[in-house]
Amino acid sequence: xxxxxxxxxxxxxxxxxxxxxxxxxxxxxxxxxxxxxxxxxxxxxxxxxxxxxxxxxxxxxxxxxxxxxxxxxxxxxxxxxxxxxxxxxxxxxxxxxxxxxxxxxxxxxxxxxxxxxxxxxxxxxxxxxxxxxxxxxxx
Numbered sequence: 322x323x324x325x326x327x328x329x330x331x332x333x334x335x336x337x338x339x340x341x342x343x344x345x346x347x348x349x350x351x352x353x354x355x356x357x358x359x360x361x362x363x364x365x366x367x368x369x370x371x372x373x374x375x376x377x378x379x380x381x382x383x384x385x386x387x388x389x390x391x392x393x394x395x396x397x398x399x400x401x402x403x404x405x406x407x408x409x410x411x412x413x414x415x416x417x418x419x420x421x422x423x424x425x426x427x428x429x430x431x432x433x434x435x436x437x438x439x440x441x442x443x444x445x446x447x448x449x450x451x452x453x454x455x456x457x458x459x460x
Contacts (some may be wrong), residue, residue, distance in 0.1 A: 331355060331356065331357045332355070332356050332357070332378040332379060332448070333356065333357045333358075333359050333375070333377045333378050333379075334351050334356040334357070334358050334359065334377055334378065334379045334380070334381065335358075335359055335360055335361075335362075335368065335371055335372055335375070335377040335379070335380045335381070336348060336351070336358060336360070336361040336362070336380075336381045337361075337362055337363075337364075337365065337367075337368035337380060337381070337382045337383060337386065337392060337395060338361060338362075338363065338381065338382075338383045338386075338410065339363040339364070339383055339385065339386045339387045340383070341363075343383075343410075343433070344361040344363070345361070347361070347381055347410070348361055350437055350440060350441075351381075351444075354441055354444060356378075356379065359371065359375050359377055360375075363386065363387045364386055364387045364388035364390075365386050365388055365389075365390035365391060365392060365394060365395035365398075366388050366389075366390060366395075367388075368380075368382070368386075368395050368399075369390075369395055369398050369399055372399045372402075372403070372405065373399070373402045373403065376403060376405070377405060378405070378406075378448075379405070379406050379408070379444065379447065379448065380396070380399065380405055380406070380407045380408070381408050381410055382395065382396055382407050382408065382409050382410065383409075383410055383411055384409055384411035384413050384418055384422065385411065385412075385413065392409065392411070393409075393418075393421045393422050393424075393425060396409075396422075396425040396427065397424070397425045400425060400426070406428035406447045406448065406450070406451040407425065407427050407428060408427060408428055408429035408430070408431060408443055408444065408447055409422055409427050409429065409430045409431065410431050410433060410435065410440075411430070411431075411432065411433060412432065412433040414430075414432055428446075428447035428450060428451065429443040429444070429446070429447050431443050
């Protein structure tokens, strides 16, 4: 998946998803899209730890996770430490979940079950938006 952001290197993704089969499927798809998956974890706490230590280029985040924190809380905490595009992947689209997610300034919100093309387009747009915002900040 060539884009302005990844020119010259393989972008690295972190998957924070509590369903093992979905995490495995996401890993396969991201690798087909040209990403290197640095980890797939099932809790917010572990996701925050890996994100802050390894600085991924993209995070795919489930809203409902194992542990005390959910994905929205994890995304908010990660955003305090770094600027990284987060795309939510969730089966929950109720108004309160969407409102909470909006406050973390996500780069996408994909409902499960998702289709590969939908996921790919969302990732491409997120990476493009992030690259353009980065260029604007640098100039």
